[in-house]
Amino acid sequence: MSNGSPPARRRPTTDTPSGGSASGGSTSQRPSVRRTATGAAPVTRPAPAVPVMGTKLVCSAGPAAGSEFALEEGEYVIGRANDNPICIPDTSVSRKHVLIRRVGGGWEVSDLGSGNGTLLNGEPLTTEMPLSHSDTLTLGDTELTFNDSSNATMMMPMPSAPPPRPGRSSTRSAAPAAAPAAAGGEEEGGALAAAPRRPPPRPDTRVRSTRGRAAVTPADPAAQQRKKRLLILTAAVFVMLVGVLAVMKVQQQRNAEVEARKAQLAQQRREEIDALFQEAKNLIRDGKWADAKARLLELQEVEPGYVQLPDYLARVEKEIPNQEALDAAEAALNKDQLGGAAASLAKVGKDTQLFEKVRQLRTSLKDKADKRVRDALALLEQKQLDQAKAITDDVLAADPEHRDAKVINEQAARAIAIRDAPPPPPTVKEAPKPWDQAVDRFRDGDLNGAVAMANACASKNSQCKTLMAQMADFGNLYKKLEDLDAKGLARLLDLDKKITKGQGSKLSRNAGTRAANIFFKTASAAKASGQYGRAMDNAQRALQADPGHTGAKNIVDELRQKAKDLYLFAYSLKDSNPEDAVPKFREVMAMTPSDDETHQKAKTWVEKLK
Numbered sequence: 001m002s003n004g005s006p007p008a009r010r011r012p013t014t015d016t017p018s019g020g021s022a023s024g025g026s027t028s029q030r031p032s033v034r035r036t037a038t039g040a041a042p043v044t045r046p047a048p049a050v051p052v053m054g055t056k057l058v059c060s061a062g063p064a065a066g067s068e069f070a071l072e073e074g075e076y077v078i079g080r081a082n083d084n085p086i087c088i089p090d091t092s093v094s095r096k097h098v099l100i101r102r103v104g105g106g107w108e109v110s111d112l113g114s115g116n117g118t119l120l121n122g123e124p125l126t127t128e129m130p131l132s133h134s135d136t137l138t139l140g141d142t143e144l145t146f147n148d149s150s151n152a153t154m155m156m157p158m159p160s161a162p163p164p165r166p167g168r169s170s171t172r173s174a175a176p177a178a179a180p181a182a183a184g185g186e187e188e189g190g191a192l193a194a195a196p197r198r199p200p201p202r203p204d205t206r207v208r209s210t211r212g213r214a215a216v217t218p219a220d221p222a223a224q225q226r227k228k229r230l231l232i233l234t235a236a237v238f239v240m241l242v243g244v245l246a247v248m249k250v251q252q253q254r255n256a257e258v259e260a261r262k263a264q265l266a267q268q269r270r271e272e273i274d275a276l277f278q279e280a281k282n283l284i285r286d287g288k289w290a291d292a293k294a295r296l297l298e299l300q301e302v303e304p305g306y307v308q309l310p311d312y313l314a315r316v317e318k319e320i321p322n323q324e325a326l327d328a329a330e331a332a333l334n335k336d337q338l339g340g341a342a343a344s345l346a347k348v349g350k351d352t353q354l355f356e357k358v359r360q361l362r363t364s365l366k367d368k369a370d371k372r373v374r375d376a377l378a379l380l381e382q383k384q385l386d387q388a389k390a391i392t393d394d395v396l397a398a399d400p401e402h403r404d405a406k407v408i409n410e411q412a413a414r415a416i417a418i419r420d421a422p423p424p425p426p427t428v429k430e431a432p433k434p435w436d437q438a439v440d441r442f443r444d445g446d447l448n449g450a451v452a453m454a455n456a457c458a459s460k461n462s463q464c465k466t467l468m469a470q471m472a473d474f475g476n477l478y479k480k481l482e483d484l485d486a487k488g489l490a491r492l493l494d495l496d497k498k499i500t501k502g503q504g505s506k507l508s509r510n511a512g513t514r515a516a517n518i519f520f521k522t523a524s525a526a527k528a529s530g531q532y533g534r535a536m537d538n539a540q541r542a543l544q545a546d547p548g549h550t551g552a553k554n555i556v557d558e559l560r561q562k563a564k565d566l567y568l569f570a571y572s573l574k575d576s577n578p579e580d581a582v583p584k585f586r587e588v589m590a591m592t593p594s595d596d597e598t599h600q601k602a603k604t605w606v607e608k609l610k
Contacts, residue, residue, distance in 0.1 A: 054149045055107070057100075062142030063090050075101040077112070077307055078139070092116055092140025096308060100131070103270075104263050107131040107146070110274070112308050113281060116140045128274065273303050280312065287354070289320045315353070322352045329361050333368060339397030341365055369395045373404045380412055381597065385419065388412045404571075407604065435464045438471075442499055445506035447475055470499050474507075481511055486522070489515035493545055516546035523555050532559055533590030540593060563591040563598050570605070578609045585609075 057069040069076075069086050078086040081095040088097070094114035100107060110128035111118045118125040119138035133148040276299050283292035293316045300309055329344035342365060348358055372391050379388040392409035395402055434457040442450035451471050457464035477484065477492045484492065489511055496508040504512075523538035536559045542552035570584035585602040592599035 054147075056147050057086070057137075058145045058147055059088075060136075060143045060145050062088065062140070064088055064142065071100070071102075071107065073102050075099060075307070078144075079112070079114075088139065088142050090140055090142045093142055096311065097139050098125070098137065099307060103130075103267065107148070109137065114139070273299065273306065276302070277306065277308070284312070284316070287323065287357070289316050289323045292316055293320065318349070318351075319353060322348045322354055326354060326357050326361060329365075333361065333364055336368070336372065336394075338365060338369055338372065338394050338399075342398035365398060369399055369402060369405070373402065373408065376405070376408050376412075380408055380415075383415075385412050385416045389416065407601075411601070433463070434461050435467050438464070438467060439500060442471060442507075443503060443505045447471065447478070447507060451475070467499065470495055474499065478507060478511070481514070484511075484514075486515065486518045489518065489545070490541070512545040513549075516542040516549040516552060518542075519545060520549060520551045520555070523552065527555060527559070532562060532587070535559060536591050536593075559591050560596070560598070563588045563596075563602075566591070567598050567602055570602070574605060574609060582606055582609050 055071045057071065059065050059067040059069075076085045076099070077096055078084060078088060078093075078098045078100065079096040080088060080090060080093045084096065094112070094116070096112045097114045098109055098118050099112055100109050108128050108130050109118075109120065109125065111125045116139075119136075120129055121136055122138070125137075131146045131148070133146065135146045137144040137146070276295060280292045280295035280299065283289075283295060293313070296309060296313050296316060299306060300313070303309075325344045325347040329341045332338075332341035332344060341361070345358065345361060345365070348354070352358065372395050376388040376391040376395075379385075379391070389409060389412035392405045392412065395405040396409060399405070435454060438450045438453035438457075441453055451468060454464050454468035454471060458468050459465075474492065474495045477488060477495070480488070481492075492511045493508055493515055496505055496511075499505070519538045519542035523535045523542060526532075526535035526538060535555060539552045539555040539559070542549050543556065546552075566584055567588045570581045570588065573581040573584070582605075585606045588602035589599050589606070592602075
């Protein structure tokens with residue numbers, strides 16, 4: 001090599017597993033690799049991650065599964081209605097179900113009074129709650145996953161370093177690509193180690209020519225001065241930049257404090273508005289619609305654009321008249337004014353949300369109507385006709401198809417008509433008949449005189465002849481009074497009634513007393529054996545024979561009370577089990593005389609149920 005020529009260039013060296021040069025004499029550098037402690041094959045280091053930004057809701061279940069909804073700024077109402085920013089076509093989702101809004105640097109969610117409620121990560125959402133990445137919202141059959149990828153990252157490959165230019169070689173390019181791992185720098189089991197160290201400088205053993213060293217000249221003083229001025233200028237610029245950055249940082253802090261104060265005030269105002277709206281909803285839940293309207297109007301003045309305000313105001317305007325009608329119905333029921341209560345209930349709209357209150361009042365109205373009908377029946381039995389009819393008129397105003405009220409009302413009306421009917425005109429006394437004197441003589445107990453007077457007119461009048469024959473038969477039976485049985489006594493008493501036209505005679509008293517005792521014994525035996533109809537028949541015969549017979553009268557009174565109790569029992573069965581009620585009504589008829597009131601009512605029900 002001649003003096004003045006550039007030094008000979010060295011070929012860049014590359015590392016091999018044994019530390020020698022790679023075959024082929026390639027001049028490009030290979031990528032840095034790490035080796036395991038055991039000398040296994042090299043593993044390439046992973047490239048650094050690059051962050052990817054974005055916030056959205058992902059529908060993972062329900063009719064809209066697979067849909068994604070981007071979230072930027074402001075508020076988002078989620079529900080079934082088409083005018084919502086996020087519409088979910090799911091029948092289990094309310095028209096306006098939840099509200100998601102941006103608060104400061106995060107997002108918060110609140111339920112909008114939905115019918116099925118909202119779950120946040122499986123827990124009921126009762127107040128406004130913050131949302132975090134991967135939180136799950138459950139709206140009926142729909143599930144939404146909150147995806148906030150502002151802090152998420154995805155792996156992106158970084159470009160490798162460009163190879164060195166072949167025309168220049170240096171100690172770094174010739175350094176080995178891989179160096180032995182430092183003590184403790186690698187993990188056991190072949191784990192990846194830290195980045196390879198730069199190899200120490202190789203001792204320079206080359207023989208430099210004297211001519212090359214002589215070519216280096218001492219530094220220029222002017223150049224050094226220029227370099228010093230450049231350093232001073234650079235330092236001044238740096239100090240200036242630091243000052244500007246400090247001023248900008250202070251200003252940023254002030255701006256951040258102002259924004260934080262604004263956000264705090266906005267949050268406080270939002271909480272006050274939400275508290276006012278929650279108070280209105282609580283009043284609605286308690287049925288205080290007028291008070292709820294006052295709160296909603298107050299909210300309208302403070303925040304006219306509140307999302308849920310129009311729907312709630314419309315609902316309150318609809319329910320206030322319904323509430324007034326229900327209050328009027330309840331007051332009328334408390335006063336036993338059934339017709340007025342029914343009229344007030346009829347004013348309540350069919351689409352009211354107070355359906356539970358309506359159901360309770362209708363049930364109370366039905367129960368009170370049945371109770372009032374029983375009161376009317378008791379008044380009817382006590383002959384308080386006007387009160388019974390007034391009660392049943394009120395019941396029929398509330399329920400025109402109430403069957404018991406109709407029956408009692410008709411009976412009371414008939415009884416009132418009979419009571420208030422004008423008295424019959426006076427009858428003209430007929431002229432005495434030829435046989436009347438004979439009847440009067442028989443009634444006084446003079447049988448022989450009565451027979452003689454009837455015989456005197458028998459040739460002129462057929463009635464006198466018939467009367468004389470009846471008196472003769474009576475006389476024959478009366479002679480055998482002590483030997484007569486119940487049938488003979490009944491024949492004797494029947495002749496006495498025919499002769500006296502039902503007024504009775506002195507002659508029949510002994511026969512009546514004897515017949516009454518016989519019939520009373522028969523009635524007592526029948527009552528003891530449970531034959532109430534036969535017992536009533538014989539007791540009535542005993543009273544016909546002897547109206548003052550105490551034992552027979554007691555049996556009649558006792559059986560009439562039993563008949564009333566049996567009638568009430570049959571009355572309670574008539575709706576649920578009419579087949580069992582009819583025989584009992586018939587038994588009531590058998591236990592009471594045909595002119596008895598209970599007998600007439602039982603007969604009416606037998607005809608209706610048949």
